[in-house]
Amino acid sequence: MSGQTSPHYVDLYVGARLRLRRRSLGFSQTFVAQAVGLTFQQLQKYERGANRISASKLHDLARVLSISADWFFEGLPEPAADSASVSPQTYEAARTTQAFLMSPDGLEMAKLFPGLPRRARRHILALCHAMADKGDPG
Numbered sequence: 001m002s003g004q005t006s007p008h009y010v011d012l013y014v015g016a017r018l019r020l021r022r023r024s025l026g027f028s029q030t031f032v033a034q035a036v037g038l039t040f041q042q043l044q045k046y047e048r049g050a051n052r053i054s055a056s057k058l059h060d061l062a063r064v065l066s067i068s069a070d071w072f073f074e075g076l077p078e079p080a081a082d083s084a085s086v087s088p089q090t091y092e093a094a095r096t097t098q099a100f101l102m103s104p105d106g107l108e109m110a111k112l113f114p115g116l117p118r119r120a121r122r123h124i125l126a127l128c129h130a131m132a133d134k135g136d137p138g
Contacts, residue, residue, distance in 0.1 A: 009094035012049035014058075014072045016098040019047040021065045023107050036060040049098055 007015075022032050033043040036057060045051040053061070062069040077090060100106035113121060 007049035008052070009090055010073075010076065011052050012094040012098040013076055014053060015047045015049040016094075016101040017072045017074075018043075018053075018061060018065075020101050020107065020110060021067060021071070022047075024111055025065065027065075032061070032064055035064045048102070 022029070029040040029043045029047075033040045037060075038057070042051065046053050046057075058069050058072060062071065101110060113124070116124070
């Protein structure tokens with residue numbers, strides 16, 4: 001058995017949210033890392049979900065990014081007290097969100113999309129579905 005395990009879906013999700021907030025404020029990885037006593041390489045690992053963020057560092061990051069610590073978890077499913085397992089769909093959603101926000105185009109879309117009128121958002125989604133179904137590489 002390999003010692004390698006996939007990052008936990010919560011670490012992926014929180015890392016993606018960290019990157020989204022940092023980038024939306026225009027902060028560099030170096031700036032944020034120094035503000036909380038990290039190297040930029042460590043911050044990169046946090047953003048990729050490769051390393052877990054301790055509660056104290058999450059608190060420090062929230063302070064530097066002018067948000068509450070619970071913002072990092074918004075949108076995650078509530079933990080179920082009676083469930084020991086998480087569905088594969090939850091992991092896939094976290095991986096997809098993380099991959100989307102790690103791409104420059106995805107991050108820009110994530111910033112702009114909520115400000116569009118609902119009808120425009122529906123048209124963009126329809127276009128994305130049509131292009132994905134056709135395997136359009138463009």
